[in-house]
Amino acid sequence: MRALLAILRKDLTIEGRARELAPSMAVLALLLLTAGSASGMVNAAPAMLWITLLVAASLGLARSFHQELDQDQLSALVLAPINPVLIYVGKGIANLLVMIAVEGVTLFAFTILYNVGVPREPGALALVLLLGTAGIVMLGTLLGAMVAVARTREVLLPVLLLPLAVPLLVAAVRATEKVLAGQGIAAVSSEVGVLASFALLFGAAPVVLFEFVVRE
Amino acid sequence: METLGNHAGAEPAILARGVWKSLTGPPVLRDVSLTVRSGETLALLGPNGAGKSTLLHVLAGVMRPSRGVVVILGRSVEDPAVRRYIGFAGHRSALYGHLTAIENLRFFADLYALPYRHAELSLELFGLGEYRDTPVRLLSRGIVQRVSLARAILHDPRVLLLDEPFTGLDASSAARLRELLSSLRLRGCAIVVATHQWNEARELADHAVVLVGGRVAANEPAAGLTPDRLAALYEERRPGVRGPRPGAPVYAESTE
Numbered sequence: 001m002r003a004l005l006a007i008l009r010k011d012l013t014i015e016g017r018a019r020e021l022a023p024s025m026a027v028l029a030l031l032l033l034t035a036g037s038a039s040g041m042v043n044a045a046p047a048m049l050w051i052t053l054l055v056a057a058s059l060g061l062a063r064s065f066h067q068e069l070d071q072d073q074l075s076a077l078v079l080a081p082i083n084p085v086l087i088y089v090g091k092g093i094a095n096l097l098v099m100i101a102v103e104g105v106t107l108f109a110f111t112i113l114y115n116v117g118v119p120r121e122p123g124a125l126a127l128v129l130l131l132g133t134a135g136i137v138m139l140g141t142l143l144g145a146m147v148a149v150a151r152t153r154e155v156l157l158p159v160l161l162l163p164l165a166v167p168l169l170v171a172a173v174r175a176t177e178k179v180l181a182g183q184g185i186a187a188v189s190s191e192v193g194v195l196a197s198f199a200l201l202f203g204a205a206p207v208v209l210f211e212f213v214v215r216e
Numbered sequence: 217m218e219t220l221g222n223h224a225g226a227e228p229a230i231l232a233r234g235v236w237k238s239l240t241g242p243p244v245l246r247d248v249s250l251t252v253r254s255g256e257t258l259a260l261l262g263p264n265g266a267g268k269s270t271l272l273h274v275l276a277g278v279m280r281p282s283r284g285v286v287v288i289l290g291r292s293v294e295d296p297a298v299r300r301y302i303g304f305a306g307h308r309s310a311l312y313g314h315l316t317a318i319e320n321l322r323f324f325a326d327l328y329a330l331p332y333r334h335a336e337l338s339l340e341l342f343g344l345g346e347y348r349d350t351p352v353r354l355l356s357r358g359i360v361q362r363v364s365l366a367r368a369i370l371h372d373p374r375v376l377l378l379d380e381p382f383t384g385l386d387a388s389s390a391a392r393l394r395e396l397l398s399s400l401r402l403r404g405c406a407i408v409v410a411t412h413q414w415n416e417a418r419e420l421a422d423h424a425v426v427l428v429g430g431r432v433a434a435n436e437p438a439a440g441l442t443p444d445r446l447a448a449l450y451e452e453r454r455p456g457v458r459g460p461r462p463g464a465p466v467y468a469e470s471t472e
Contacts, residue, residue, distance in 0.1 A: 006326030010312065017314040017351075067312070075278040076310035076367070080327035081300040 003082040007090025014067060015098055021060040022098050029056040029106040037113040045114040046176035050169055052106060054136055054162065057099055061140035062157040064095055065148035074148075088206040092141040099137050103129065116180060124185040125176065127192060132172035135198035136165060142206050168198045227290055229254045229375055229406030230275060235284035237270055237430075243282070244270045246430040252406045252423075254374070257397065259417030259438050260410040262427035263450050268410040269307055271427065272377045275408065276304040288375055300328065303373030307380060309364040313353030317344055317363045320352060321370060328371040338366035343392065357384040365393065369400070376400060376407045382416060394420065414441045426450075 015021055029052050036048040068074040077087050107129075110116060119125050140161050147156040175191035185192070228251040237245040244267045252258045260268050273279040275286055277293035286293040289301055311320045321335035328334075339348060342362040347355055352363060361384045368376065376397075382390050397407060397420060411417055417424050421438040426449050433449045 002329060003327050006323055010315065010323050013319070014312060014314045070308075071310055071313070072306050072308040073310045073312060075273065075276070075304065075306060076324065077327070078278050079276055079299050079302060079304055080324070081296065081329075082327055083296075 003080070004086045004090050007077075007087060008094050011064075011067075011091055011094035012097065015094070021063060022102055025056040025060040025098075025102045026105045028059055029053070029102060030109050032056075033106065033109050033113050042114050045110070045116055046173045046180060048114070049106070049110050049176060050132065050172045052110075053099075053103065053133065054165055054169060055158070056102060056106070057133075057136045057140055058158040058161045059154075060098065060102075061095060061137070061144045061161070062147070062154045064091060064141065065144045066153065069148055084211040085207050088141060088145065088210045092138055092203070095141050096134060096137045099133050103133060119179050120182045121179065121184045124183075124188060125179045127185070128172060128175040128179060128188065128195065131192060131195035131199050132168060132175075135168045135195055135202060136161075138199055138202035139164060139168075142202060142209065145210065168195060171195050171198075228252060228287070229256075229289055230258075230408065231285075231287040232271075232275060233285050233287075235271070235274055235281045235286065237267075237274055237279065238282045239270070244430050245274065245281070248284070248427070248430070248432055250425050250432065250435060252408060254404045254406050255401055256423065257401055257407040257409065257421040259421035259424040260408055260427065261412070261414065261417055261424055261441075261446065262433075263412075266427040267430040268427055269379050272304070272306065272379050272408065272410055276302055276377050278304070300371065301374045303368040303371065303376040305364050305368035305378050305381060309352070309360050310367065311352045311360065311363055314351060316349045316351050317355070317366075318348045320363065321367055324367050324370055330371060334370055338370045339363075341369075341396065342366045342389070358386055358389060361385055362389055369396070374405055376405055378408070379410045380412070381409060382411070382413070414443055414446050417441055 032052040032055060033048065036044075036052070041048050065074075068077065078084060140157070143157055143160050143164075144153075147153040147160065150156050171191040171194035175188040175195070178188050178191075230250070230252040232248055232250050235245055235248040236243050248267075248271060250258065260271065262268050270279065274281050275288075275293070277286070277288070277299065280294075288298045291298050312323070315323065317339060318335060321338055322332050325332055325335045339345060342365060344359070344362055344366060347359055347363070352360060355363065361381070365378075365381060368378070381393060385393060397409075401407060409417070409420055418438050418441050424434070424436060424438040424441055425432055426434040426446065428450055
């Protein structure tokens with residue numbers, strides 16, 4: 001637990017001081033939402049929201065593992081007597097927290113630009129957002145580790161992440177549509193199931209894969 | 217933990233046998249074998265691109281060999297229990313530029329489940345007190361090198377692998393590092409130092425392994441090293457040259 005908290009604290013401290021990920025992700029999200037709103041995409045508001053979040057995440061996650069490589073910090077992490085999965089989990093949670101902060105800004109802009117009010121069941125929207133974001137971040141963190149050593153990582157990550165995230169994207173858009181239309185949690189249970197499975201799958205896959213990814 | 221805990225000088229602290237490593241393209245390491253006992257220092261010499269850094273990464277267990285075995289303190293380097301006993305300072309610092317010197321060391325103390333006083337002691341050992349709260353990105357190269365070395369010995373390793381540790385150090389820091397390595401040796405630490413400098417190798421090490429083109433071109437007492445001898449080894453074992461010139465003495469330890 002101490003090692004996990006140390007990795008989490010380290011990543012958040014560096015992001016707080018360097019401000020490399022969150023500001024660029026938030027700016028990109030605002031630009032995409034504004035462009036969508038100006039192009040008359042107000043009727044497709046849930047789709048615009050999730051495409052924006054996915055694209056913004058792909059930008060930030062591509063850089064997340066890079067900070068472990070510029071001075072070969074990853075070698076020192078791998079050599080430490082900890083389960084390497086903790087590196088993934090710590091970075092994944094840090095990425096999730098950064099993404100949630102970006103999401104706060106994005107949602108604020110989304111409600112104004114797309115004229116969206118508070119849904120009848122805000123808890124259902126919060127659940128869909130949390131599970132959808134967790135799925136994107138867990139998948140993106142794993143892919144980010146895999147492509148971190150590639151010179152073209154900032155192109156490679158979206159190329160891998162966007163197609164793999166399509167099932168999540170479809171479920172998240174449908175669920176958000178229903179919740180914003182006033183339906184409750186019962187109406188989105190199947191979509192919530194897909195989102196939860198996605199988050200669990202890519203939360204658990206690194207237990208098997210991550211050590212191989214970082215050592216090779 | 218039996219072998220790790222009771223490991224003495226009888227068995228090699230570091231044993232590499234028939235190690236090959238390919239990254240992209242031709243193998244970087246070709247059938248490398250070496251041994252280092254507890255309390256011994258081995259100098260790893262070779263021209264640029266000889267495979268020294270890759271060999272250190274493989275010995276540390278950070279990279280898996282394509283073929284061959286590495287045994288540290290009687291256990292495979294793949295065994296997670298071994299990691300706690302290895303200190304590694306590579307060519308790059310492994311430090312986070314946006315964290316201060318002490319924050320970096322405390323982070324690694326967290327990973328090794330050590331009290332924070334180890335971080336303070338390591339800083340003191342390298343005379344880094346005045347840079348304690350300075351972000352690493354604002355420190356000079358020599359100071360960063362000292363912080364990096366402080367990180368490598370934070371957990372009192374029994375096997376220490378150092379890649380060009382004297383690069384960027386001023387004379388007094390270099391002297392301090394020599395003293396430290398000497399005291400670690402006396403306490404039974406097995407040390408491998410990759411270096412370009414033959415005189416550094418002679419001064420520090422018991423043995424020297426010379427790598428050329430990823431192969432062991434010589435494995436011999438460091439005291440016998442001279443610039444001429446090294447130049448001859450570099451010349452006769454260039455990549456693509458399969459063996460020594462007829463009649464030339466070569467002290468390679470090979471499993472081929």
